[in-house]
Amino acid sequence: MENLLREERSFPPSPEFAAQANAGPDLYERAAADREGFWAEQARELLTWSKDFTEVLDFSGAPVARWFGDGRLNAAYNAVDRHVEAGHGDRVAIHFEGEPGDTRTVTYADLKEQVSRAANALAALGVRTGDRVAIYLPMIPEAVIAMLACARIGAPHSVVFGGFSAEALHSRINDAEARVVITADGGYRRGKPSALKPAVDEALAKGTPVEHVLVVERTGQDVPWTEGRDVRGADALAAASPEHTPVDVEAEHPLFILYTSGTTGKPKGILHTTGGYLAQCAFTHKHVFDLKPETDVYWCTADIGWVTGHSYVTYGPLVNGATQVLYEGTPDTPGKDRWWELVEKYKVSILYTAPTAIRTCMKWGAEYPGKHDLSSLRVLGSVGEPINPEAWMWYRRTIGADRTPVVDTWWQTETGAIMISPLPGVTAAKPGSAQVPLPGISADVLDERGEPVPNGGGGYLVLTDPWPAMLRGIWGDPQRFADTYWSRFPGMYFAGDGAKKDDDGDIWLLGRVDDVMNVSGHRLSTTEIESALVSHPMVAEAAVVGAKDDTTGQAVVAFVILRADALERADEAGEGEDVVAELRNHVAKEIGPIAKPRSILVVAELPKTRSGKIMRRLLRDIAEGREAGDVTTLADSTVMDQISKGMQR
Numbered sequence: 001m002e003n004l005l006r007e008e009r010s011f012p013p014s015p016e017f018a019a020q021a022n023a024g025p026d027l028y029e030r031a032a033a034d035r036e037g038f039w040a041e042q043a044r045e046l047l048t049w050s051k052d053f054t055e056v057l058d059f060s061g062a063p064v065a066r067w068f069g070d071g072r073l074n075a076a077y078n079a080v081d082r083h084v085e086a087g088h089g090d091r092v093a094i095h096f097e098g099e100p101g102d103t104r105t106v107t108y109a110d111l112k113e114q115v116s117r118a119a120n121a122l123a124a125l126g127v128r129t130g131d132r133v134a135i136y137l138p139m140i141p142e143a144v145i146a147m148l149a150c151a152r153i154g155a156p157h158s159v160v161f162g163g164f165s166a167e168a169l170h171s172r173i174n175d176a177e178a179r180v181v182i183t184a185d186g187g188y189r190r191g192k193p194s195a196l197k198p199a200v201d202e203a204l205a206k207g208t209p210v211e212h213v214l215v216v217e218r219t220g221q222d223v224p225w226t227e228g229r230d231v232r233g234a235d236a237l238a239a240a241s242p243e244h245t246p247v248d249v250e251a252e253h254p255l256f257i258l259y260t261s262g263t264t265g266k267p268k269g270i271l272h273t274t275g276g277y278l279a280q281c282a283f284t285h286k287h288v289f290d291l292k293p294e295t296d297v298y299w300c301t302a303d304i305g306w307v308t309g310h311s312y313v314t315y316g317p318l319v320n321g322a323t324q325v326l327y328e329g330t331p332d333t334p335g336k337d338r339w340w341e342l343v344e345k346y347k348v349s350i351l352y353t354a355p356t357a358i359r360t361c362m363k364w365g366a367e368y369p370g371k372h373d374l375s376s377l378r379v380l381g382s383v384g385e386p387i388n389p390e391a392w393m394w395y396r397r398t399i400g401a402d403r404t405p406v407v408d409t410w411w412q413t414e415t416g417a418i419m420i421s422p423l424p425g426v427t428a429a430k431p432g433s434a435q436v437p438l439p440g441i442s443a444d445v446l447d448e449r450g451e452p453v454p455n456g457g458g459g460y461l462v463l464t465d466p467w468p469a470m471l472r473g474i475w476g477d478p479q480r481f482a483d484t485y486w487s488r489f490p491g492m493y494f495a496g497d498g499a500k501k502d503d504d505g506d507i508w509l510l511g512r513v514d515d516v517m518n519v520s521g522h523r524l525s526t527t528e529i530e531s532a533l534v535s536h537p538m539v540a541e542a543a544v545v546g547a548k549d550d551t552t553g554q555a556v557v558a559f560v561i562l563r564a565d566a567l568e569r570a571d572e573a574g575e576g577e578d579v580v581a582e583l584r585n586h587v588a589k590e591i592g593p594i595a596k597p598r599s600i601l602v603v604a605e606l607p608k609t610r611s612g613k614i615m616r617r618l619l620r621d622i623a624e625g626r627e628a629g630d631v632t633t634l635a636d637s638t639v640m641d642q643i644s645k646g647m648q649r
């Protein structure tokens, strides 16, 4: 933290970069002079509306905003058809690279045909405007096609990350009441096919409203089949017409639901609508990455299961008519230079990835990027967690040849699109800081009492005015929406992040201030993992904390109290390690492998206050190898000694 404040390096854009950049300093001035007029201009310039809007923002139903409320449009038309109509049908939309090395080139004309067929296939399965469709797919072009096919008929999609378990899929399908699931037999990961369809079968066996499962063939592996319910993707597409008229929807029509972890055990279905979301995705993608659709090759390494994949793989780039790389697999298959091989092969000019990936590449060593010609790169982006200045510098130097601007972009599933970030042709970038709210965005850092902190001070990050891509609520739970985000500082959106303002007033993000962990840029809830642990018959009680980790940012560390009978059994058989392994696997099964604790410590007691609240702060001290801090508020102050002793055993 102190290091952060002493960071004095600054990297202004080169005059050449600034001269050719999409955005100049005037963008901030225009937005400051007339915020709503500015967003209206962007929405008209970047999107094609079937009916123009006359209203810009209506916040009379706060905290639910309406943007461009009386306008009408279709998201898939904006992402696909209009580029073909404008004569860019031959432009590559997606350079797909499968993990085994198979490739596919999808032009905008191809995309139009495939999305249209898929939309007709969904309609044939009974999906109508407004129905929800769950998508559980690997990173293959069909993932993007499925999302756009849903958007084309106005059926909100709910993409569930392919690494989530059947249990997690089941609860998401039921919460959104999805009628159809689109999945694949499997995908390639770490050099071998990894099945997906069995998890769908398991989820549906628990009872859901799903009527059909559309199964894309990717690996060709054998999958269980339920006649009448399951439909082969290839058959459905072949039978469908390649012509489909996109359904015009209101600007506020739901585009998608995406589940994210909150501070309680139950994931929140974050709801995004069409017009404002697309306008801000397109605006940010154009200006933060300085996109030139005719010449750039853009690559965002995020999975479509996360919001970054929604806004900066599917919607932002395609609405802007960009050419992008889509890669199915892991960065070290078959070698640790796979990403850099792809940058060279496709001449990637804009790369958008996460600090955890950058730190992993740092650990592997500069020799891997060093094997390849990376001179096509001209903008580098980072997202998902605070980027430490060392990683930022390595990214710029080793990947960007000390030449490319690096943009550290802060945003959330809830914000829909980038909110705080340097502009590459304008901002003198500081390693480790997201710095300034984008034009048209208002943010501040407040103290406990809700007063803005002066420069040099720290507190809570808030967004002070509504923005076009803001969430419109939590699916089915308006009260939780109001309570979660709008009650801490009335009238303002509280993001859950801590932040500092430096002496120049630039914003430095400091991580979550609530019970949400950030592991490799993935949001995980401590409560959700605790619930998973307690659902195991051996566990009496559990407490989970996020401990600092050099590579993943944070790591999950769990403290569990076993039930007496389980403890006896474990002691007698000397099976302590088996118990830990079993519990780790149990969490993977309940939530997904990403939620597996790095370590699980079996303890006799947990540190609690007199009112029974677990003091996670003290557990974090232990997990990070420190002496436990102030224990005076504990009901039983000897508990921490017992836990520390247990650690040394």
Ligand code: WTA
Pocket (backbone or CB within 6 Å): 260, 306, 307, 308, 382, 383, 384, 385, 386, 387, 408, 409, 410, 411, 412, 413, 414, 434, 495, 496, 497, 509, 510, 511, 512, 518, 521, 522, 523
């Ligand atoms: C964190 C991902 C610091 C933050 C787009 C936020 C960041 C959470 C940054 C949202 C950044 C994201 N610097 N922290 N540049 N970007 N975060 O919903 O804690 O998966 O609240 O959205 O990630 O995670 P989410």
